[in-house]
Amino acid sequence: MGLTKPNQELRRELKSLGLGLEQAASEVLNLTRxxxxxxxxxxxxxxxxxxxxxxxxxxxxxxxxxxxxxxxxELRR
Structure with missing residues (x-):
């Protein structure tokens, strides 16, 4: 069974936040050179x-x- 729309949005949001953190980590690493x-x-x-x-x-x-x-x-923003 597929994900409901709210769960699809939650998953996308979590993945996006994780990617943002990885990009921030990469930028900080570049700054330490x-x-x-x-x-x-x-x-x-x-x-x-x-x-x-x-x-x-x-x-x-x-x-x-x-x-x-x-x-x-009901919990969606």
């Missing part, structure tokens, strides 16, 4: 957190697809 020492360590910690959050959003999107998480029409 000229940095050294503690600046790089701080940036790498931030990048790691961004990728962890992106992975979590991807997992939630998969759970929506599997029907484990759903959105009702």
């Amino acid at each position: 000229g940095c050294q020492g503690e600046e790089v360590i701080a940036a790498l910690k931030l990048i790691t957190k961004l990728y962890e959050n992106a992975d979590r959003l991807a997992t939630l999107a998969d759970e929506v697809k599997a029907g484990q998480i759903s959105r009702t029409a």
